[in-house]
Amino acid sequence: MSFTRCDATPAWAELHRHFEAHGRDFDARHAFVADPERFTRFSQQAPHVFADLSKNRIDAATEARLLQLARDCGLEAQRDAMFAGAASNATEGRAVLHGLLRHPDSEEKVPVAQELPGFIAIENIASAFQQVQGTREAMLAYAEAVRGDAAITDVVNIGIGGSDLGPQMAVLALEAYRAPGKRFHFVSNVDGHELAGVLRQLRPESTLFLIASKTFTTTETMANAQSARAWFEAAGGTDVARHFAALTTNVAAARAFGIRTTFGFWDWVGGRYSLWSSIGLSIAIAIGAKGFHALLAGAHAMDQHFRTAPLASNLPVRLGLLDVWYRNFHGFTSRCVAPYHQALRRLPAFLQQLEMESNGKRVDRDGHAVPYATSPVVWGEPGTNGQHAFFQMLHQGTDVVPLEFIAVRDAEHDLTGHHPKLLANALAQAAALLQGQADAGGHKHFPGNRPSSFFVLERLDPASLGALLALYEHRVFVSGALWGINSFDQWGVELGKVLARDIEPRLSSGDVSGLDASTAGLLQRLR
Structure with a gap:
């Protein structure tokens, strides 16, 4: 079954006409005056996440045209195909079934490809789900054993990317739910400074290393894993099998390393969608089997919302359409994420990979160059720190950068006065971006009408975090589906890896033959 690319639809041309007539000069402040119900119309409750979209440069007429664009592009059919196991990752011939990883052990029916004739799909999705259940059960049992082992005080996850x-x-994010008596460390960079800094804090007899690599060949991960094992043995460690576990499908390589405990996953699990799989073992150790099930349940609730809610009230769809509107019509090149919760401090980095690795593509599914922009730059920092760093540009800079606030109603601490101040700052910044301020002198002039979205979680717990992450996953899928690109491959990361393998031995030999002049000069400088 084929799908229509956005620029080949009647709705795309209509959106361009609409933008020139009404969208380019749209002012959300005037829209609030004209429609007293605007907040209600452009906000909604989805599973565990409330979203206020009313401060964005959008109205009912614009949203109606964007929804028609989604229909013209066959968004619903593309969504249903993904959930049913179709080869949505066409360049690698793979299904995209991270949603299956959080499907509950219940009587609820797993979608099957046979219900969608015309799609090449995973051969037996029921069998795949049985494998998911078996691996999940074994992983969570191991996590509980580690949680109950007082001799293990430090868990080190060695992986990279997803x-x-x-x-x-x-x-x-879930530090309030962590097991007491356990510290968690994460090592990803091949820069030895990171691993060395972690190792200085550890004792071999009380440390568990988790080596996370699907193939057990990832260059950075294996370099760090081998150095960790060398440190372990040099420091007196005597039982690699007890103190190392692998999250991999290459069991033979893990056994050759000395590892006996392995948990696998499947080629239909993309790295940036893998925390729901055995890659999430560190999460399961931190928050326990009950917490991990709650994380999966929150994500599954958002999956169900995305699968079943009408497009007009489907929050991932509305957000994905807004992203297309801003990127392709307003020409906004980036989007800022400002979580007003310190525990979410790594969320912007996670979302960078999720969106920019998924949709940072210049060709469509057929390999043809697209004539429009795709992924924006995604960046951010927690509030209120960001206010004292880059909010100056957001309020008064020459570029308009849509901003996303994420606030949590209930605090997990009992320090008096802190949480109201935090929430007041989030609300005030969103209001200031919208309202602006007039100043004839110019220096204190705020243009206002700077768009923002505001997400509210009642509390930051495993279920709400799961729902929030799944919301972002599906939102990225929506914009990618309309752009007609493959959101599930990442060939752009491969070329540099190939060149690095060639360059590494040259740093020892000094051989610069065949290198461009700049690379040759830099190599000599770095020797």
Whole structure:
């Protein structure tokens, strides 16, 4: 089954006409005056996440045209195909079934590809789910054993990309739910300064290393794993099998390393979608089996919302359409994420990979260059720190940068006065971006009408975090589906890896033959 690319639809041309007539000069302040119900119309409750979109440069007429664009592009069919196991990752011939990882052990039906004739799908999705259940059960049992082992005080996750960003972000986010008596460390960079800094804090007899690499060949991960094992043995460690576990499908390589405890996953689990799999073992050790199930349940609730809610009231769809509107019509090149909760401090980095690795593409699914922009730059820092760093540019800079606030209603601490100040700052910044301020002198002039979205979680717990992350996953899928690109491969990371393998031995030999002049000169400078 084929899908229509956004620029080949009637709705795309209509959106361009609408933007020139009404969208370019849209002022959300005037929209609030004209529509007293604007907040209600452009806010909604989704599973565990409330979203206020009313401060954005959008109205009912714009949203209606964007929804028509989604229909013209076959968004619903693309979504259903993904959930049913179709080869949505066409360049690698793979299904995209991270949603299956959080499907509950219940009587609820797993979607099957046979219900979607015309799609090449995973052969037996029911069998795949049985494997998911078996691996999940074994992983959680191991996590509980580690949690109950008082001799293990430190858990070190060694991975990179999705094998680091997801688990690290989630463990930090859920620190209020962590097992007492356990410290968690994350090592990803091949720069030895990172691993050395962690090792200085450890004792071999009380440390568990988790080596997270699907193939057990990832260059950075294996360099760090080998150095960790060398340190372990040099410091008197005597039982690699007890103190090392692997999250990999390459069991033979793990056994050759000395590891006996392995938990696998599947080729339909992309790295940036893998925290729900055995890659999330560090999360499960931190928050326990009950907490991990709650994390999965929150994500599954958002999956169900995305699968079943009408497009007009489907929060991932509304956000993905807003992203297309801003990127392709307003020409906004970046989006800032400001979580007003210190525990979410690694969320912007996680979202960078999720969106920019997924949608940072210049060709469509057929390999044809696209004539429009795709992924924006995603960046950010927690509030209130960001206010004293880059909010100057957001308020008064020459570029308009849509901003996303994430606030949590209930605090997990009992320090008097802190949480009201935090929430007041989030509300005030969003209001100031919208309202602006007139100043004839110019220096204190705020143009206002700077767009923002505001997400509210009642509390930051495993279920709400799971829902929030799944919301972002599906939002990225929506914009990628409309752009007609493959959001699930990442060929752009491969070329540099190939060149690095060639350059590394040259740093010892000094051989610069075949290198460009700049690389040759730099190599000699670095020797």
